[in-house]
Amino acid sequence: MQHVSPVRIPLVTSGKTYHDVTEDVCRQVEAKPNIRWMAALSVALFFLGVFLYSVYRTLWYGIGEWGLNKTVDWAWDITNFVWWVGIGHAGTLISAVLLLFRQKWRTSINRAAEAMTIFAVICAAMFPVLHMGRPWLAFWVLPLQNTFGSLWVNFNSPLLWDVFAISTYFSVSLVFWYTGLVPDFATIRDRAKGPIARRAYALLSFGWKGGAKHWSRYETVSLILAGVSTPLVLSVHTIVSMDFATSVVPGWHTTIFPPYFVAGAIFSGFAMVLTLMLITRVVFKLEDYITLEHIALMNKIMMITGSIVGVAYITEFFIAWYSQVEFEQYAFINRATGPYWWAYWSMMTCNVISPQLVWIRRVRYSIPMTFVLSIIVNIGMWFERFVIIVTSLHRDYLPSSWAMFSPSIIDIGIYVGTLGLFFTLFLLFAKFFPVINMAEVKSILKYGVDNGPTYGGPNTGAQQSAYRPTGAPASAPVNYNKHD
């Protein structure tokens, strides 16, 4: 049930009908892969190859292949981990929080955003495993029964909390995403011509029939999962931030980290969603579903979270001064003016200054500007994690141990390699799965309300007369029961 405002700009433009939606979304699933998709996939696969090679070097020779040293024991690995986990957050926020808040505009983007979450978490999960000296023993971080006597995991360790946080996050996101996919898989199944496609989508759609009971359960499960996911948006990055906050390293040992990390995660997540959406809507001709309004809304969220992050940066400095702790103060002075000053100021420029451009309406609604901005924010957020991890570690308590970090070719290979992995997964998803939730988008179409109010253009006084109600007054609730 919904109220259709005759004056509010519709979320899907060009007067799409239910059939149009199905056609538009299923087109790329059913059509032959186009050349642009093939080209993109080849590039992605190349970087996936880089990833596999770098992983091989790491596993075969050891972590020594990276640029780490006795002072800086984490650098690009955990930077990438936190960056990828953060990126994932937008997907959950869009699908869960916005669902709970009844934000209808989310329907066009939630599928891709959730997919992004899952792929980002997969990329993120590579790092905690790969950064281990002996990754083949990674299962020791699970509280499993074992034959080693009284050996057990250490529940004091934030790394262990990470294990639980990330695995929970991944499984809930996966279930949520898949639940949403089921009705759409059924649509594709019903339209499928080839036997393999029919078979495959039949399997994927779990025998969905589209019955009222199915829909009722679907709605209920979605709501429950949204309820479960919402705290995860806050908890996952909170726990990730505790990897740092519970330590004794100056620059890490900071109580502001949980909210600051969550804001940063949403910030970078929305930037990544924007990057992906802007490409997808062009490549798959989905401009009517992902409209400028969507982009502007996401820009606003990005700007707000970016400002929160900016306040957090400044608060850290204030607290360092206020605490009067020598080591803390030096850590922050060193951040801004030490050998890694360029990383700090890149972060400040990208994360705090550049999103403020969104205040300008023209920027907010400009696709090229938004695209550039989203990339800048992602770079900035990567630098944020680099700044926190490396500049805190490289000069901590004992000046004798101060050292510099520089990445090796394998560090770089693994990082761009995970980008390859991410885009490989995303491109496969975009080709074989419906990138837009057809079922939910159909629920927000303004088309199809018999005799009901339809959108009459922007709400200016002049147009008031152009709008001619054919049935009930615009303010009156629409009675769908009249449908016959």
Place this chain on the structure above:
Amino acid sequence: MQESPKYWKGIEELENSPEFLHNALSEFGIPMKESRPSSDDTVAPRRDFLKLMGFSLAAATLASCEAPVRKAIPYLNKPEEVDPGIANFYASTYFTGQDYNSVLVKTREGRPIKLEGNPESPVTRGGLSARAQASVLSLYDGARLQSFAINGKAADKDKVDQEIRTRLASAGRIAIVSHTIISPSTKRAIADFAGRFAGVEHVQYDANSVSALLRANGGVVPGYDFSKASVIVSLGADFLGTWISPVEYAAQYIVNRKVSSEKRSMSRHIQFETNMSLTGSNADVRAAVKPSQMGTIAQQLYNAVVSGTMPAKPADPKKDIMANALYLAASELKAAGNGGLVVSGSNDANVQALVAAINASLGTAAINAAAPSYVRQGDDQRMANFVNGIGNYGAVIFYHANPVYDHPMGDKVAAALTNKGLLSISFNHTADETGGLCQYQCPDHHWMESWNDYEPKRGFLSLSQPVITPLFKTRQAQESLLTWAGNPNTYYNYLRNNWRGILGGNFQAGWDKAVHDGVATGTLLPAPAAQLAPAGQATAPTAKSAGIELAIYEKVGLGDGSEANNPWLQELPDPVSKATWGNYVTVPRAMAKEKGWEQGDVVKVTANGKSVELPVLIQPGQAQGTIGIALGYGRTKAGMVADKVGANAFPLVSLADNALNYVATATIEATGSREPLAQTQTHHTIMDRKPVVQVATLEQYIKNPKEVTEYEKIATPDGLEKPSRVSLWQDYEYKNHHWAMAIDLNSCIGCGSCVVGCQVENNIPVVGKQEVINRREMHWMRIDRYYSSETHKDSFEDKGKLSTYALMEDPSDNPQVIFQPMMCQHCNHAPCETVCPVLATTHSTEGLNQMTYNRCVGTRYCANNCPYKVRRFNWFSYYSNEKFETVNGHMFTDLGRMVLNPDVMVRARGVIEKCSMCVQRIQLGKLEAKKQKRRPKDGEVVTACAQSCPTQAIVFGDLKDPNSRVAQIWRREDGERGFKVLDAVNTQPNVTYLTKIRNSATSEFFAPEVEKAEKKAEPHNA
């Protein structure tokens, strides 16, 4: 005999038909028939098929599960004293022409695995130099010659003997070239050899020559006893690091440097030197001077002490450091009287004559005339004469001497050795630069495979005994000489006979005791031959200074380079510069600035017509207008570790005034190329961080010992409290033992002996130059070295915080130095323990922070969270990754692996390791005590670092034993000098450091004003 009844199996047997007989012996009696007889011979019958299949299956299975062959040879007849798993210690002596150390060799199952200092020795008093520590690896050096050889081709001993004997008989003049030999019996063997062949001449020379000192003191090194000196003035003598007998001198020196609230006095140490040496960095007053000024300084001291003409007191002591130091030295020496001592590292006979005259005038009690030292006997003039006249000799025997490498005229020796007419024999262990050119290689046993005796100082004898069967087909050099001289005696008997005179009473008992103790008293060594050149005049040499002056020095680790093929020494950071793997040109900052050099720029240094290309290292404390280059590098035929590391500086040495001159005037030009330096520490100042290290002056200490250390307090609702009063965690309760350590920063001279001792004990891998550059050295024990800075926190107000911090990163031009040994602090509230996800690092019931390698998955979170940065990660498989085969080769070969300590595992790739407080030694001590049904006594359990420390700076023990030394120090120094590093982080370490007390006017590490202000106004909130 009644026959037993016979039964037949059947009628066939009774009949004994031929058919029956044919089958009688087969298993089934009747022939088996194939169920399906085949007419085709090529088809395998069923049974054969099954047999074949079974065989193939078994073969395939066996082949696929082939177990690696492990060589373990059980004792058929177990030697009485060897118990598997229990170490034996044998007293012995380490002397390879550099420093003398009386040692205990630790052997396990018959193989030496570690050296420890011999506490019975009155000379080295249980200390051990880094070089001696590392020498156990030289025994297993893969570069050692494995048999006698003729021109490099392995040859039979008898054949070599025969040829050599024939050729020696007609050789004419024969020279035996060696470094200093302090073995009385070896000298006698040489004398016997000389008796057999006419014209034998023994030429001794030292690569690190003190010829001028010998000339000024009648051919011997004066018997210095620094413990008797209250004022020590050193003119460039690095007596704690490299000069003559550093372990002995350090042990003496430290006697007057240790303080406690009962003994608030210290000796005064004033150092004039060019390069920043280990000794200079320990001095109370240090003046950086050019080598050319050294003569004038000696002259002025002479004038002051002998003639009574005092040098002028400078108006501004801060500006005119040298004049001030000279004034202080002169006045204090004079005041000290016989408590004064002047030593000089100069090889200028005139300077040494001045110094000898000063010491004589003072009547110094710090030179024991009855016990001069013999560890340097080299005569530069005699060696020069030999090299110049090498064409007149018919035979040369190189007795562990390598003049081609370590003598400035080495190229002449090399040229002469190509002459086929010159019989050349080498006793050297390897086919090194000289030995490789010789016609006959007759490798000597390693000293751990041989009997020998030593007399380092008159009246002090020591022995070495074989602790392992010779590994290769070598022969003791003395025995070679005796054999060639026609003496069939073994060297052991020869040696014993030589000792008969001095061990009074029952010889066998006395001998057994001497072998057991390793040391004895008595005099055996004949007086060394007088130096050829005359002693100098007690007048200052004319200062000849033009351009940049080069001072060639030795490094604490490598020394003269004879043991350069030892990776432990190559990777031991230089105590001052903290550089490993190679030498470099030390330049003062002003020079680098002026010429526009950066650290690591390669420059070409030319002196005496020879040049070397080396990278630049900016060295605070280097005298203005001077540079320094270390000897010992640039080996070409030492073995895979040392070859092509650094450049050889020996050619830059010249012969001046009949002595090797280690200073020169040099020209330098940039080459444009760069070579990164492998330093283990790249930040050099303390950044005014009092919680890390604390220093005070003796004056402050005398005034009030309770004021010298600053204790951090944290703000609580109840006011300022000790950090340990507030904690989230519960304290551990130690019921049985509580192991702890105390490190006296006043006693630590920074020599690095503990670093190697720890490396040997704990099988710590060597990682090589590139990995040190990557900051991944594995040492569990390191010595942090901090220079003082000109700028302190008190400049925050006028210079601003940012520029003050930037300036604090620069060391002073002539900084004060502090050394701080740093290893796992075994925190009671350890940050590493809480963050490990798999509980691989945990706290023991005895206070140890223990690392379970097998459980470690390698997240490195513990290393990040360690405020002391003492955790080390195994980035690679250092024992199997071919990248490390050159530098860590001893973990790759069966020969090298013999040195590994079987009580400590070799860590796998991907795990964290760190100091365990030598838990294997603790365990051994506890077990030994338990067997005797008692508690371990204090001093029974000693960590490797504490054991090797020549100055007893590290004390280890059980806090639960109230009478243990460590418990006493903890109690006594609490509130006085004892402090915990980073106390406010509340890690509650089990290691207490004792504040360094300097006998100088000021301590330049921290701003005095801030010191006072902080105490009142700056509570530390952690």
